[in-house]
Amino acid sequence: MSDTPTLYARFTEKLDAVLAALEAEGHMPPDTPRRAVTVEPPRDPSHGDLATNAAMVLAKQAKTNPRALAGLIVEKLAADPDVTSAEIAGPGFINLRVAREAWLAELRAVAELGADYGKSTMGAGRTVNIEYVSANPTGPMHMGHCRGAVVGDALASLLEFAGHKVIREYYVNDAGGQVDVLARSVHVRYREALGKDVGEIPEGLYPGDYLVPVGEALAEEFGDRYLAAPESEWLVPFRERAVAAMLEMIRADLALLGIHHDLFSSEAELQAAGKPAEAEAWLRERDLVYDGMLEAPKGKTPEDWEPVELPLFRSTKFGDDQDRPIRKSDGSWTYFGADLAYHYQKAQGADALVDIWGADHAGTVKRIKAAVAAMTGADGDAVPFEVKLVQMVQLLRDGQPVKMSKRSGTFVTLADVVREVGKDVVRFTMLTRKPEAQMDFDFAKVVEASKDNPVFYVQYCHARVCSTLRKAAAEDLAPSDGHLELLGEEELEMVKLxxxxxxxxxxxxxxxxxxxxxxxLHDLAAALHGYWNLGNDRPDKRFIVVQDGNLSRARLFLAAQIGQLVRNGLALLGVEAVEEM
Structure with missing residues (x-):
């Protein structure tokens, strides 16, 4: 990578130098915090190229009004050779216009840095643990898991690109009642593999055919040893083998999406190692767990409800609505009790934690945040912890909902969807809306070759650039930055974007x-397609202008860098930049 900062970083440094100079001159207190100062494009492009809120956010500390401080900042910025104008707008915003050569230098930086353009050191090597997917190991991945999987994986790539070390983690919920149900379901398939007529799969068990091979493998391993044996003899070995088989299936399903975790952490192993008990003892020492009564359920109290003394975590002390039990009345751990210990374990090896959860887990966010704050902040600074909630995806085929149910065995598997429409379509589509927004995934629309399909639109942008460069090569034209001054305003707008x-x-x-x-990427693709369409009407606006080789080489250089940026962005999303469509 080049040591030369990119344009926005460079102007942030310029502004920082101006503010330091104003401090030295006594216009601002020494070491005035500048975290809230930004340099970004103005909302209205007609106002300039860059805007900063520096005067607005620092005026109070400077004991002056924003416009007065803005005047001092503008005076110094206007003297910079990269600034063609600096103006005060409204109550104290500052708008800058940047010299053409600075923008053209940025275009050259894209070419110089290539795949590294956009990389950041802001993470400073800090470790972020991202836990995502973490589906119960009771069957193959279905589309209910897909969106969180893609969001988590893309976030991991993004944070690495921004200078963090990342741990991609999957939490295996293999200690709850659902894995006992899995073992019983597999036992039915085991009996079936040994020639027994099992009839309809009993209600409450997993009926999916995906368990047939697991039953056959167990029949081959154990013969008829557990055919008539009591459950107490076969439940544990069947559970262990069934969970292992499901995890193998889950890994294979995720691999179809290009997703690979660094770490699979087992809840059963966590409990066997006594981690929840250690966490409870640690919290009791600090009076953060006490024995108390749960509040009665809100609304009409059930007839069979009885007050029971349970070990309660003081989650209200950390922003939760009520204190939470970490053990059940039979002494076993609640989900929360195990999760509390698990998050504490994760925090030992990371500087920050991020969990990607389905929106149906929204009710547990406060208690886990409280637990992390208590266990990592009681003896010092708490480890930053965020939960990103992801809404379910509604599958449609020709506008009609596709029903899915994991328990019934009629769900739509992630593997089926990837095989039908492709990994790239699935991944990009999952990132075309904010994760907290509802999403429809229509099999027809996501493969549609139209500008209304963002996956096609962005990939077509890259393919169009590649096609243009191939055509230029055939005409013995190569991209060159030798005459970038020939680029016009329309081309410069693309550079600015x-x-x-x-x-x-x-x-x-x-x-x-x-x-x-x-x-x-969608905005960038729109800019390139828009310029391309301009050339349809005006031959002088095409990337290749036969009668002007220098202009053609300059425009081809621009096109090549747009293609590079599309590749860089798509790589972060785990999507291939195709060269032909």
Missing amino acids: AAQFPRIVEAAATAREPHRIAFF
Whole structure:
């Protein structure tokens, strides 16, 4: 990578130097915090190229009004050779116009940095643990898991690109009652593999055919040893083998999406190692767990409800609505009790934690946040912890809902969808809306070759660039930055948009929102397609102008860098940049 900062970073440094100079001159207190200062495009492009809120957010500390402080800042910025004008707008915003050569230098930076353009050091090597998917190991992946899987995986790539170390983790819920149900379901298939007529799969068990091979493998391993044996003899070995088989299936399903986790953590192993008990003892020492009565359920109290003394975590002390039990009345761990210990374990090896959960888990966010705050902050600074909630995806075929049910065995598997429409379509589509927004996935629309399909639109942009470069090569024309001064205003607008990529990366990483990359790519594709269409009507606006080789080479250089940026962005999303369509 080049040591030369990208344009937005460079102007942030310029502004920082101006503010430091104003401090030295006594216009602002020394070491005035500048975290809230931004340099970004103005909302209205007619106002300029860049805008900063510096005067607005620092005026109070400078003991002056924003416009007065803005005047001091503008005076210094206007002297910079990269600034053609600096103006105060409204109550104290500052708008800048940037010299053409600065934008053209940025285009050259894209070419110089290539796949590294947009990379950031903002993460400073800090480790972020991202837990995503974590579906119960009771069957293959279905489309209910898909969106969170893609969001988590894209976020992991984004944070690495932004300078973090990332641990991709999958939490295996293999200690609950659902894995006992799995073992019993597999035992039915085991008996079936030994020639027994099992009839209809009993209600309450998993009926899916995906368990047939597991039953056959157990029949081959054990013969008829457990055919008539009591459940107490076969439940544990069947559970262990069934969970292992399901995890193998889950890994294979995720691999179809290009998803590979660094770590699979077992809840059963966590409990066997006594981690929840250690966590309880640790919390009791600090008076954060006490024995108390749960509140009666809100509304009409059930007739069979009785007050029971349970060990309760003081989650209200950390922002939760009520204190939460960590054990059940029979002494076993609640989901929360196990999760509390698991998150504490994760925090030992990371500087920050991010969980990607389905929206149906919204009710548990406060208690887990409280637990992490208590267990990592009681003796110092708490480890930052965020939960990103992802809404379910409604599958449609020709506008009609596709029903799915994991328990019935009639669900639509992730593997089926990937095989039908392709990994790239699935991944990009999952990032075309904010994860907290509802999403429809229509099999017909996601493969439609039209501008209304964002996957096609962005991939076609890259294919169009590649096609143009191939055509140019056939005419013995190569991209060159030798005459970039020939680029006009329309081309320069594309450069200005492209130059936003590094700041978009940092903003998306800070907000933990990888969908911002998909949005940027759509805007970039729209700009290139718009320019292409301009050339349909005006031959002088085409990328290749036969009678002007230098202009053609300059435009081809621009096209090549747009293609590079599309590749960079798609790589973060785990999507291939196709060269032909």
